[in-house]
Amino acid sequence: MSVSNLAFELADRRAEEERAAGIRRVQQAIRAAIEVTISPFCDCGVRIPDDRRQAMPHAKRCIDCETFVERQNRRSA
Ligand SMILES: [Zn+2]
Numbered sequence: 001m002s003v004s005n006l007a008f009e010l011a012d013r014r015a016e017e018e019r020a021a022g023i024r025r026v027q028q029a030i031r032a033a034i035e036v037t038i039s040p041f042c043d044c045g046v047r048i049p050d051d052r053r054q055a056m057p058h059a060k061r062c063i064d065c066e067t068f069v070e071r072q073n074r075r076s077a
Helices: 003-037 050-055 063-076
Strands: none
């Protein structure tokens, strides 16, 4: 491998690492924004699981309460 090829490969790897770090930063920022804008706790005091909050960032209720409210809505409709 020539020196210029090695330099190119190192630059390429660096760019790849920087891109990965950038993506991580964005993901952390999104997670932090969710944490700040939406309380992780349901009205009943139960902490909404992180995987549920990531799947549904606007989820304000735990699964139990969500199920309860959905059932109430269905009954009143
Ligand atoms: Zn709840």
